Amino acid sequence: MTTLSQPIAFPTAEERAALPPRRVLGDITILAQRNLRRLLRNTGLIVFSTIQPLMQLILFAYVFTSVVDLGEGISYKDFVVPAVLVQSMTFSAMGSGVGIAYDLQSGMIDRFRVLPIARSAFLVGRIVSDSLRLGLQSILLVAASLAIGFHFQNGFVGAVGMIVVLVLFGMALTAFSAWIGLAVGDPESVQPAVFIPVLPLVFTSSAFAPVSRLPEWMQPVAYVNPITAAIDAARGLALGNDTLERVSDVSLTTSLLQFAAWWVAIVVVFTWLAVRRYRRG
Amino acid sequence: MPQSGVVVEGLVKRFGSFEALRGVDFAVAEGTVVGLLGPNGAGKTTTINILTTLLPADSGRAWVAGYDVERQPQLVRSVIGLTGQYSAVDEDLTGRENLVLVGRLGRLGKSAARERAGELLDVFDLTEAGDRLLRTYSGGMRRRLDLAASLMVAPQVLFLDEPTTGLDPRSRLQLWEVIGGLRSVGTTIVLTTQYMEEADQLADRISVIDGGRIIAEGTADELKTRVGGNVVHLTLCDRTATSKAADLLARAFAVAHGELVVDDDLGTVQVPVAEGSAALVEAVRALDGEGVEVADLGLRRPSLDDVFLCLTGHIADEPRPDAPMLRRPRSSMRGR
Ligand SMILES: Nc1ncnc2c1ncn2[C@@H]1O[C@H](COP(=O)(O)OP(=O)(O)O)[C@@H](O)[C@H]1O
Ligand SMILES: [Mg+2]
Numbered sequence: 269m270t271t272l273s274q275p276i277a278f279p280t281a282e283e284r285a286a287l288p289p290r291r292v293l294g295d296i297t298i299l300a301q302r303n304l305r306r307l308l309r310n311t312g313l314i315v316f317s318t319i320q321p322l323m324q325l326i327l328f329a330y331v332f333t334s335v336v337d338l339g340e341g342i343s344y345k346d347f348v349v350p351a352v353l354v355q356s357m358t359f360s361a362m363g364s365g366v367g368i369a370y371d372l373q374s375g376m377i378d379r380f381r382v383l384p385i386a387r388s389a390f391l392v393g394r395i396v397s398d399s400l401r402l403g404l405q406s407i408l409l410v411a412a413s414l415a416i417g418f419h420f421q422n423g424f425v426g427a428v429g430m431i432v433v434l435v436l437f438g439m440a441l442t443a444f445s446a447w448i449g450l451a452v453g454d455p456e457s458v459q460p461a462v463f464i465p466v467l468p469l470v471f472t473s474s475a476f477a478p479v480s481r482l483p484e485w486m487q488p489v490a491y492v493n494p495i496t497a498a499i500d501a502a503r504g505l506a507l508g509n510d511t512l513e514r515v516s517d518v519s520l521t522t523s524l525l526q527f528a529a530w531w532v533a534i535v536v537v538f539t540w541l542a543v544r545r546y547r548r549g
Numbered sequence: 550m551p552q553s554g555v556v557v558e559g560l561v562k563r564f565g566s567f568e569a570l571r572g573v574d575f576a577v578a579e580g581t582v583v584g585l586l587g588p589n590g591a592g593k594t595t596t597i598n599i600l601t602t603l604l605p606a607d608s609g610r611a612w613v614a615g616y617d618v619e620r621q622p623q624l625v626r627s628v629i630g631l632t633g634q635y636s637a638v639d640e641d642l643t644g645r646e647n648l649v650l651v652g653r654l655g656r657l658g659k660s661a662a663r664e665r666a667g668e669l670l671d672v673f674d675l676t677e678a679g680d681r682l683l684r685t686y687s688g689g690m691r692r693r694l695d696l697a698a699s700l701m702v703a704p705q706v707l708f709l710d711e712p713t714t715g716l717d718p719r720s721r722l723q724l725w726e727v728i729g730g731l732r733s734v735g736t737t738i739v740l741t742t743q744y745m746e747e748a749d750q751l752a753d754r755i756s757v758i759d760g761g762r763i764i765a766e767g768t769a770d771e772l773k774t775r776v777g778g779n780v781v782h783l784t785l786c787d788r789t790a791t792s793k794a795a796d797l798l799a800r801a802f803a804v805a806h807g808e809l810v811v812d813d814d815l816g817t818v819q820v821p822v823a824e825g826s827a828a829l830v831e832a833v834r835a836l837d838g839e840g841v842e843v844a845d846l847g848l849r850r851p852s853l854d855d856v857f858l859c860l861t862g863h864i865a866d867e868p869r870p871d872a873p874m875l876r877r878p879r880s881s882m883r884g885r
Contacts, residue, residue, distance in 0.1 A: 305642065310641065
């Protein structure tokens with residue numbers, strides 16, 4: 269064993285403490301890269317969060333489509349696929365909270381908290397890496413949807429728009445899931461803590477039936493539901509405004525605006541909560 | 550405002566109604582090593598967490614390298630290194646990747662971080678394991694990598710929370726050697742330990758902490774002296790000469806007869822003395838002049854364990870009776 273040499277010329281304390289935007293972006297990049305590298309070594313998560321929605325796609329496309337008739341000149345398959353894709357983002361976003369809970373347990377978060385990095389870098393890095401993961405997953409699932417005979421009735425631009433909505437929706441859920449991960453602090457408990465509030469929202473949304481066909485007591489809930497907003501936006505982009513108006517009684521513009529409002533609210537609130545949780549020891 | 554080292558004044562920390570720190574004060578001169586010695590539950594980790602900006606104190610103040618821990622946390626973070634009580638490593642990265650990650654976030658450039666990582670892997674005998682995932686590491690290797698990570702940016706002040714607890718003797722010696730090396734390049738070190746031997750070996754000064762308070766402070770020698778100084782132990786060639794020897798020694802060291810321990814059967818005499826090895830010479834001189842021959846002699850110093858027992862009234866492993874039952878948090882954020 270050799271002894272330690274004098275350190276390489278290090279910056280002064282003041283230089284190291286400074287946080288110009290360029291440096292904050294650099295830290296976010298380094299942390300996001302670290303998450304992606306870990307992800308590549310934990311293929312289980314990728315497989316789990318892709319297989320699950322794939323099976324759902326197959327179930328809906330081949331089983332339910334033959335028994336459910338919506339009328340309105342649209343097959344149940346075309347109706348339900350955008351919803352399945354939106355729903356798949358909830359599963360994937362859960363992975364963010366689990367990853368953060370692991371970081372808490374392994375002590376990595378404390379390691380980051382004693383480094384002179386921006387207090388938001390850890391969370392933003394997580395949101396960035398996980399959005400990339402969600403983007404990749406969306407593209408895979410869109411390919412699978414085409415393979416089972418889904419029709420993008422709104423052309424290529426609509427399809428790309430839908431992917432953007434999927435990723436944005438997943439990003440908002442990532443912020444929520446990150447906060448849960450920090451608050452719960454143990455990987456096993458993250459899954460129920462994310463699903464208990466999210467699953468009821470999925471079932472009381474426009475995911476599996478048009479809102480007008482839901483039980484009457486559920487309809488008001490479904491109208492203000494953020495998941496309805498995301499699904500209607502995705503559906504409108506994939507199928508076009510006319511089809512959306514026929515099955516959902518909202519225009520694409522309205523649902524996009526609703527989605528945007530929800531998105532900003534969720535991202536701001538939960539990022540703020542999560543950063544607060546992270547800074548405070 | 551203190552300019553360097555570490556200064557801690559009256560730190561108080563409560564967890565609910567339980568007062569884990571009840572006014573902790575100590576100071577560490579720049580470039581020296583202070584050992585925070587105390588049993589489980591004494592408040593060592595809580596103190597370290599406050600000094601490293603992980604935990605806010607309820608009252609009291611602290612400065613690290615001249616920066617106020619509460620008001621200038623970002624500056625504190627840019628001059629410190631921390632090896633916590635539980636290792637903080639990324640299981641899914643290799644040893645080298647772990648080090649480079651910490652180095653880059655600690656403001657080293659890409660190539661500087663790589664260079665430093667290579668050097669530290671070498672110092673810690675991890676070069677061969679450097680490109681393996683952490684989850685394949687043994688406990689000792691993990692601990693060494695953890696310490697290496699906190700040295701990536703060559704901290705001005707290094708905090709080590711029980712760095713060798715649970716390590717095998719070989720890894721412990723290795724860490725001691727590295728810590729000695731850091732001291733010699735002028736790093737200020739705050740080290741917590743439950744091992745008297747470790748504090749004795751590594752620390753310039755020792756603060757004994759118990760029940761959230763510093764109950765004694767000094768060099769290892771000073772602490773030992775406080776407990777009752779040294780004892781010269783003599784065995785005479787002639788067993789019948791013990792009472793003559795006792796008279797001579799009582800006079801030479803100016804102590805009462807009652808303070809000597811005389812054993813006629815074994816021909817031994819024990820004398821409490823204030824000084825160290827000089828007392829040995831003095832004892833031989835006093836006896837030799839009167840023709841009493843010494844077969845064997847030695848100086849017994851109280852161990853730090855004696856010191857600890859004497860200061861705290863209990864041995865170093867009983868938790869505070871009033872402490873809440875708590876699963877050890879792995880992170881400062883756990884257990885809330
Ligand atoms: N997060 C916490 N919540 C409640 N009690 C705590 C918490 N952290 C530490 N304690 C209590 O504070 C005391 C000091 O703990 P700690 O600083 O970890 O001691 P040490 O590191 O000397 O073993 C212990 O009695 C411990 O149970
Ligand atoms: Mg401790």
